[in-house]
Each structure stands twice: as structure tokens, then as C-alpha cells.
Amino acid sequence: MKKKRYVDLINSAPEFLARDIPPRTWLLDKTIPHPSLGMLFAYRGNGKTFTALDLAVHVANGERWMAYDVPEARAVLYIDGEMPIADLHERLTALCNAHPPKNLYVLASEDLAVAHESLNLAVEKDRDAMAEAILHMVKNVVRDDFGLIIFDNWSHLIRGIDENDNTKLDPLKQWFIKLRHGEQSVLLVHHEGKARTGQRGASAREDMVDYSIKLTELFEEKPASRFRFEWDKVRGVKPDPMDFEMLLSEVDGQLGLRLADPSGNRNAEIKSKYDDKIRPLLPGTFTDIKEKSGLHDQTVNRILNRIAYRGPNGDWLLND
Structure with missing residues (x-):
């Protein structure tokens, strides 16, 4: 089969839309x-x-x-x-x-x-x-x-x-x-x-x-x-x-x-459980909180972003 030139492949909009494309x-x-x-x-x-x-x-x-x-x-x-x-x-x-x-x-x-x-x-x-x-x-x-x-x-x-x-x-x-x-x-x-x-x-x-x-x-x-x-x-x-x-x-x-947990109920229980584990460690640095809680980096980061904020000195502080 002869290879088509680029110009042969250019369609007008009506031509393109008239094509039967699955x-x-x-x-x-x-x-x-x-x-x-x-x-x-x-x-x-x-x-x-x-x-x-x-x-x-x-x-x-x-x-x-x-x-x-x-x-x-x-x-x-x-x-x-x-x-x-x-x-x-x-x-x-x-x-x-x-x-x-x-x-x-x-x-x-x-x-x-x-x-x-x-x-x-x-x-x-x-x-x-x-x-x-x-x-x-x-x-x-x-x-x-x-x-x-x-x-x-x-x-x-x-x-x-x-x-x-x-x-x-x-x-x-x-x-x-x-x-x-x-x-x-x-x-x-x-x-x-x-x-x-x-x-x-x-x-x-x-x-x-x-x-x-x-x-x-x-x-x-x-x-x-x-x-x-x-x-x-x-x-x-x-x-x-x-x-x-x-x-x-x-x-x-x-x-x-x-x-x-398609219902979300178990998620709520687990969130509460791990939130309670982090709260007593506040205020504190991310490293201290991670080491003392024994939780994974991602878990600590996710919880801190939900229940705390970063203070002027870099420590994490509990939301009011």
C-alpha cells in the first residue's frame, strides 16, 4: 500500500464529522x-x-x-x-x-x-x-x-x-x-x-x-x-x-x-481512633509526632492536615 502524504490525511470539519468513527x-x-x-x-x-x-x-x-x-x-x-x-x-x-x-x-x-x-x-x-x-x-x-x-x-x-x-x-x-x-x-x-x-x-x-x-x-x-x-x-x-x-x-x-467501608461508618471510627492518638502529641513537630505515634508518614500527614495547622515556628497546633 502506498504511504499517504500528510496532506492526504487533512479533513475539513464537515468531512471529519461525517466519518463513521466507532x-x-x-x-x-x-x-x-x-x-x-x-x-x-x-x-x-x-x-x-x-x-x-x-x-x-x-x-x-x-x-x-x-x-x-x-x-x-x-x-x-x-x-x-x-x-x-x-x-x-x-x-x-x-x-x-x-x-x-x-x-x-x-x-x-x-x-x-x-x-x-x-x-x-x-x-x-x-x-x-x-x-x-x-x-x-x-x-x-x-x-x-x-x-x-x-x-x-x-x-x-x-x-x-x-x-x-x-x-x-x-x-x-x-x-x-x-x-x-x-x-x-x-x-x-x-x-x-x-x-x-x-x-x-x-x-x-x-x-x-x-x-x-x-x-x-x-x-x-x-x-x-x-x-x-x-x-x-x-x-x-x-x-x-x-x-x-x-x-x-x-x-x-x-x-x-x-x-x-462503602458506608463510611468504619472510616469514621478509624478516623476518630487515630485522631485521638495524635491530639495529645500537639503542639509538636511532624517528626516528633510521627515517632511518638508510631504511625506511617502519610497517616500522620493526613490527620494533621485535618485537625491541626502549622504555627509560625513550624510546630503543628490543634485547631480551635
Whole structure:
């Protein structure tokens, strides 16, 4: 096919609007469009992989996930970059509850290592090989486009490249966008920076995504862990809700993620419990309050911003 010139692709507004363009569909109803390119980031140990795997299982099953409907079941490819295969097997077993979706596919990093292969998407030949593998799966196995491809995580699947250099990230950026143009939705899992102000590395990575999600561990509520899920960036209509809390816990002996306290009653109890733990430590510095309370940085910061204010000397003072 002869390649079209740029001028051949320019439409007048009436011509453009007269085209029969299929409406955009949704991965999560009125939340994550399909196709799309997104990022899920969190500080180390804050539930990134569990959240990504749980989302993968629900999208593959076409089941409601947390606060959002999943309009239809779609094929999902989960590409692991670092986890011991026993841990990946254990987590997926727990999340699937003995019923693994047939249209969920897994590429485990340990399988690659045993086969004396490597996957480094910073290298062009590896990107080409991965694109070839995806195309083969689409044509011969799935016989449809992948609804979602998850890369977990950026640091282990993309090595030997300066994360802070926008120019060096450009080939990767174009490769991921090309996947989206090929009707694949992509989710990149990444680490939050040490300053806890956003995903680590160059701004070009965030610029290319349609949405980004931040996970924050709030505190441990034995025997569970509680996380906040919040939309850090969205294009278009804002999701409803924009944030919520999740519990990673065992229910009937089955480890999994669940929406925490839809009624809000338990949230109110926990807020009161932790507020009462902080109040006696005021006035004081953030460091002193954190050390004496034994709570996580994020929890202390959230409570202080709700019940206190920073005084002229930098100490936190209780609201009147």
C-alpha cells in the first residue's frame, strides 16, 4: 500500500464529522477508556502488584472492580518483571479463588530467566520481540485484541536508561503509544519517587499517559492493610468516585482486595481512633509526632492536615 502524504490525511470539519468513527468503549465504565495508556504508581510495598493483578482478574472476568463496573470481559496479558514465580503463583491463586479466567495470560520473569532470555524494553530488539509475541497471541491464541496489557514494573522491565532524560525515553513513549493505537489498553506499574510527590523519573512519562493512579498505604489495621486509591491524572470526565480506600485482607481464608467501608461508618471510627492518638502529641513537630505515634508518614500527614495547622515556628497546633 502506498504511504499517504500528510496532506492526504487533512479533513475539513464537515468531512471529519461525517466519518463513521466507532464510539470509544470502556475498560472500567466511564472511568478507564479503551484503548488507553495509564500508569499505576506507589511507594515500594504499597500494594501495586496486588492491585494490578486484582484489576487484571476482574477485567478478564468482566466483573465489577471496587467502585466501578466492568462492561465486558476482555483478554488480559500480565507481564511480570521481578516477582519470584512462587509468589506470583500464590497471589494469583488467592485472587482467582480457584477459578482462573481462561483469557488472562501471564508472562513470568522467572520463566524468562530459566529460558536464558531477558526482557528489557529499553532495547529495540526486545521491544520488537515483545510486539511480535503480542501480535502472535492476538492472531493465533486470543483471536482478538488484548483488552489490557499490564507491565509490572517499569524499573525491572526497562533497564539501563536514564529515567530523568525525556529524550532517551522518547522511543519507549512512541512504542507504548503504538500499542494503544493498535487497540490495546496498556497499564504501566511504577514506583513513586522518594519525595512522595509523584511517579519517579522524567515528566515525559506522565505526559504520555491518559490517566495515572496513585496508591498510598494509610496504616495497618491488623490483620489487614488499608490503601487509598486516587486518580492523580485524568483526561476528560472525572471518575466517580475520584478516590476510595481498599483493604488487603483475608476473607474466609482467602487473601484479596476489597472496597473498604462503602458506608463510611468504619472510616469514621478509624478516623476518630487515630485522631485521638495524635491530639495529645500537639503542639509538636511532624517528626516528633510521627515517632511518638508510631504511625506511617502519610497517616500522620493526613490527620494533621485535618485537625491541626502549622504555627509560625513550624510546630503543628490543634485547631480551635
